Amino acid sequence: MKLVVTIERDEDGxxxxxxxxxxxxxxxxxxxxxxxxxxxEAIALCLEVRRQEGLPLTSSSAWPT
Known part of the structure; x- marks a missing residue:
């Protein structure tokens, strides 16, 4: 599964x-x-928790329509 990741620098650097x-x-x-x-690492953990809880792996609202 390929997922988009954004990276931004915050005010603390x-x-x-x-x-x-x-x-x-x-x-x-x-x-x-x-x-x-x-x-x-966070994605792997989030996906594992979502699997265990029976939640959809990703949010459909994050994908362009």
Whole structure:
């Protein structure tokens, strides 16, 4: 499964990564590379929790229509 990830720098200089297709799936890092690694781990954990809870893996509202 391929998912879109956004990475932006916040006011404190940290890189904040988000996966819009998975509500609440956000992470951060001191570098872009660290933020990307951290969001990959967060995505895996979020998907596992959603599977266990019987929730859809991704939010359909995150996809363009």
């Amino acid at each position: 940290l890189y904040v990564a988000e996966c819009p297709a998975i509500p609440g799936c956000v992470s951060q890092g001191k570098t872009r590379e660290q933020a990307l690694k951290n969001i990959q």
